[in-house]
Structures are given as structure tokens and as C-alpha cells.
Amino acid sequence: MSSLALTRRAARTDVGARWESRLIRAAHPVVARVVDVAVARRPVVRMPGVGLLVADPVAARRVLSDTEHFAKQGPGSSGALWTPVLGDRVLLNMDGDEHARLRRLLADLFSPRVVDEVCREAADPIIARAGERLRSGEALDVVQLARDVSAAVIAVVVGLSADTDPAALVRASDDIESMVTWRTRALDADDVDRARRALAVVQDAAEAAHREARGDTVMGRLALQGVSLDDGRSVAAALFLTGVGTVNSALPRIIGQLADSGLLERGPATSTDVDAVVAEGLRMTTPSLVTLRRCARPTELHGIRLRQDERVVVLLWWATRLEGGFDPGRRTPAELRHLWFGAGSHFCLGAPLALAQLRAMTAMVLEVAAERGLVIARRRAARRVLVPRYAELSLGAGAGG
Numbered sequence: 001m002s003s004l005a006l007t008r009r010a011a012r013t014d015v016g017a018r019w020e021s022r023l024i025r026a027a028h029p030v031v032a033r034v035v036d037v038a039v040a041r042r043p044v045v046r047m048p049g050v051g052l053l054v055a056d057p058v059a060a061r062r063v064l065s066d067t068e069h070f071a072k073q074g075p076g077s078s079g080a081l082w083t084p085v086l087g088d089r090v091l092l093n094m095d096g097d098e099h100a101r102l103r104r105l106l107a108d109l110f111s112p113r114v115v116d117e118v119c120r121e122a123a124d125p126i127i128a129r130a131g132e133r134l135r136s137g138e139a140l141d142v143v144q145l146a147r148d149v150s151a152a153v154i155a156v157v158v159g160l161s162a163d164t165d166p167a168a169l170v171r172a173s174d175d176i177e178s179m180v181t182w183r184t185r186a187l188d189a190d191d192v193d194r195a196r197r198a199l200a201v202v203q204d205a206a207e208a209a210h211r212e213a214r215g216d217t218v219m220g221r222l223a224l225q226g227v228s229l230d231d232g233r234s235v236a237a238a239l240f241l242t243g244v245g246t247v248n249s250a251l252p253r254i255i256g257q258l259a260d261s262g263l264l265e266r267g268p269a270t271s272t273d274v275d276a277v278v279a280e281g282l283r284m285t286t287p288s289l290v291t292l293r294r295c296a297r298p299t300e301l302h303g304i305r306l307r308q309d310e311r312v313v314v315l316l317w318w319a320t321r322l323e324g325g326f327d328p329g330r331r332t333p334a335e336l337r338h339l340w341f342g343a344g345s346h347f348c349l350g351a352p353l354a355l356a357q358l359r360a361m362t363a364m365v366l367e368v369a370a371e372r373g374l375v376i377a378r379r380r381a382a383r384r385v386l387v388p389r390y391a392e393l394s395l396g397a398g399a400g401g
Ligand code: HEM
Pocket: 064, 091, 092, 093, 103, 238, 239, 240, 242, 243, 244, 246, 247, 250, 282, 286, 287, 288, 291, 292, 339, 340, 341, 342, 343, 345, 346, 347, 348, 349, 350, 351, 353, 354
């Protein structure tokens, strides 16, 4: 590449990196700045009132993988936040054998083969329609596309009845997300009540699949194993909460990175490796910005002594930063690999499902871009949300389209 081309590319990746920071700050205006300053000096540092901040990838992986010293349950953990809403047996607030058993029971519903089938059934028709619109020159808001696809896909996996309104599902996810901030250690009684009412949309729609007890839906699989309807409703809600907001955040941010790097200009689609784009896009965006643990036993991390019950704030987004911004051609350093999906026993159960959806949507955008070139017509960061995201990112025809 010529030095001019390299300079141009560097300037563009800067734009992408700046947009990422802007999204984080729009979502968490005060905390993001404070955290930026704190971890710029030391990647593992104690912040009074918040907990031990961990932005170093090796230390982050250790916290997530070392279940002897770091737990998902108990005061200050994310499990504690969700238990009053979801019940106490929903994967993300479980540890130990019971947790491993429930994961095993559901694992093959999330295997790459099964999720490819689900995506063909639920996502491909929506994505094909969106592609037609883009090809015909209409603008396409990829925020809306991701919302439609993620709701349709999760509905099939969980086993929600076909007449469930996808928009109502995504609204429920937004409502619940809006109740939690970085400082939230427990939801108050009114919030618990509101969250439960919002989730009832999902849970009611899942009841029929529990009754039918077929092995190809989460609800059916749970029923066949004798898991009660109440516990099944809880798992349905948990999968929905974990699986919708993250994908909705990721897709438009990945497309934003592609556009900012000049990769949506007209050109041969075959030169772009979609898997590499999605992996690097997920590293760059790391939608689960932060996850929490409680120190279960005193230990040392990165030279710092931790007390029992201390709160540990694993800063996944900060831990996955690399020099040079978005670069699908790079080899991800081993210590970062898949860290955006967590690590250890709570590693994202839905990762294959997320990847399949993101791959299908990104491939469509890249194909249309190769044919006619695409540009960002409008974009807007969402303000004060838990999972940083665009409120809108609309694509339109590029100069040559
Ligand atoms: C780009 C999209 C996604 C990202 C970045 C993501 C990220 C993560 C991360 C970081 C964790 C671990 C949290 C921790 O250890 O505290 C996690 C757990 C989990 N994710 Fe995902 N996720 C995504 C999509 C999905 C989807 C589509 C589903 C499907 C339902 C899903 C279901 C889950 C579940 C059930 C857990 C809890 C697993 C356990 O505790 O054993 N995720 N995810």
C-alpha cells in the first residue's frame, strides 16, 4: 500500500475508533470518562464506591475463569441484580454443578449446525427483504434490521408462539435495560415489578412450547427434563435478555466500523472475509461493555490484594482495545481471543447464534456494497443506555450507486 493510502486508512480507522468512544460516552457520560482516566494509568485499579476495575485482558480472563475466587452470585454481582426479577436458576446467576448441568441441557440448541438452521428459517427472509430495499436505492436503518432479526431468531430458539409481536419483544428488552446503571447494586421493588411485567410478554409467549414439550426449542427441552413451567419461564426471559440487546448493539457498530474504514465502497465482495470482519468487529465493539463478579475468597490480582466480597468490575470493552482501530486483516492476539464473549464457565452460551446472525446481516451489507457502494446516510448515538449502541445508523447508496 502506498504511504498516501496508508495515511488515508489510518485517518479512517481513527474515525471508527472515535465513534466507538462516542457511543460509550453517550451511553455512560460520567462513568466512561472516569473509567478512561482511571485505567489509562493502571489497567487494574481500585475505585472507591465502584469496586476493583479490571481492564487488563489477562487479568480479566483470570477473573472470569477462576470460579474458586470469583463468583457470579452474592452481593454486588450481576447475578444478585437479576435474581429478584428472573429467579435463581437462570444460568447467569448460577455457579457449580447445577450451572454446568443446565448449560449441558441447552448446549446443543446453540450448536453451529442448529443455529444455522434457525437463522435460515427466521433471519434470512428478513435479511433478503432488507437487501432488496438497499439494492433498489432505499435507505436502510441497520439498527431496525438488527432488532427485527434478533427478535425473530430468539423467538424460534426459545419457542415463542408465532403470533408474538417482535416489536413488543424488543420494547421489553429496552424497558428492562433502562432500569440498570453502573451504580445499580439492586433493583428496588417498583423496578422489579416493572421488569417482571415487561418480561411477561416473552414468558407468556413461551408457555405453549413448554406444554408441547418438543426437543427443538429451549422451552420444550426444559419441559422434557422435568423443569417446571415457572423455571422455564425464567430461563426464557434470561435468554431473551442476554440475546437481544447485545446483537442489536453489535451489528450497527460493526457496519459503522466497515463504513469508517472505507470497506463499504464499491469493490469485489470476494476480497472480504466475513468471519474476520465479524470477529474484528466484535473485538472493536465488545457490546457487553462490563461484567461483574464478587470476590468469593481473598486473593491477589495483578499485584492487588482483594478482600472477600469485594466487587470486581471486568471492563471487557477496555480490555479489548488495540492500537490501529478496526482491522479485519489482523491476527487477534491470543489473550484477547473471544474475550468479547467472556471466558470460562459462563462463556456466552449464545455465541454461535450471535455469530450466525451477525455473519448473515454483515454478508448482505457487504454484497450490496460490492455491487453499488454504500455510505452512512445518518447516524445517532443512543443516550444513557446500558448497552452502548446507535439509536439509528442508516445506509444509503454511495457516490457510484
Ligand atoms: C454479540 C452478541 C453477544 C455478546 C457480545 C455476548 C456476550 C456475552 C458475555 C460477555 C457473556 C459472559 C458474561 C459473564 O461472564 O459475566 C455472555 C453470557 C451469556 N450469553 Fe451472550 N452475548 C451475545 C449474544 C448472545 C445471544 C444471541 C444469546 C442467546 C440467547 C446469549 C446468551 C448468553 C447466555 C445465556 C449467557 C450466560 C451464560 C452462563 O452464565 O452460563 N448471548 N454473553
